[in-house]
Amino acid sequence: MTCALESPFGHANPERLFAWAGATASWPMRTDPGGSRGLDDYFTRDYARNIGAEIMGRNKFGPQRGPWQDHEWRGWWGDEPPFRTPVFVMTHHKRPSITLSDTTFHFVDSDPVTVLGQAREAAQGKDVRLGGGVTTIRQFLDADLVDTMHVAVSPVKLGTGLRLWELPDELLDRFHLEVVPSPSGVTHHLFWRK
Template sequence: MSQTRVHNFALSLDGFATGEPQSLEAPFGHAGHRLHEWFFATRQFSADGAHGIDDAFAQRWAPGIGAEIMGANKFGPPGWQDDLGWRGWWGERPPFGTPVFVLTHRPRPPLELDGTTFHFLSASPDEVLAAARDAGGGLDVRIGGGPSVVRDFLLADLIDHLHVVQVPILLGRGVRLWDGLEGLEERFAVEATTSPSGVTHLVFNRKVHGG
């Protein structure tokens, strides 16, 4: 069976994956782009970016992925459901290149863009994962965020591979990932890799039975 993966998911030292308040002008709230500066410096993001530890992790985002699942707050700013013309943050050619399933309490017809089709549905984690696996043709499914969606899939024990990037900043407020996940590490083999950029890559791989 295909795996369920999370990649390049950046967190502050105090566990926040986004700041507040989120808006069209500030997608990550008061966090700005500070959680993602490590990624912007990689070759994966830009042809002018650098190779190295961060780039090696960043490049694992795409291979083997057949579909993505994301939450409503990743697809657009608060209130985007009221704007039938909203087509996501990424323009007419989104970077996904796969079917994308957007979890929202207000479903709408699919949106077809260049190389990516967005499907909007209200469903439980296991239901949307089944739909994504079917659409992904047996390849892996990426859980793209935000933190509430990743937390829900972790609580449902549906994630096989989790790559978290701990960024050395303190946000103090926003949306946290780890709340309610005490003892999560017992289900995973955990590896940590530090980078010259100052971030730490934490990789959680589901333990095999008996591991």
């Protein structure tokens, strides 16, 4: 368990996966001044724009599986999570809500349509962000509940793991797609509904 607690992406190194975002001036976890203001920064500073709630899968919230055993676990993000809105964590194992600074985590056991309804109400007219992981995004894509999607592909070979797609082209029946390479080496995939 300790190993998993220190490795939110399993064998993948999150610092390498998110290096492109961490290098930007607008990275929400940034503690020092500086950072780049190029293309990647447009994507990181758009992160919170007009967002009123987030939906995430349980595996993004933490490494525990099955019934909650460690109620001390309050997510990866310390006392000031970067969401600053209500967050709906999809799990079959309910637990009381947790408030950390501007963020409140609610634990919900429902289908995507119902959870989206709850998140929409909480967002009070703003947009709802679907924060991952892969299983959760696939669920919402399969239910055709996604309007726009930004996927940043980092040049890191993981070998194994869940796949969001075989090829992004499989979404082209429903979405426009622009593929934008960044000087940082990451490739931004921008989808929006046809």
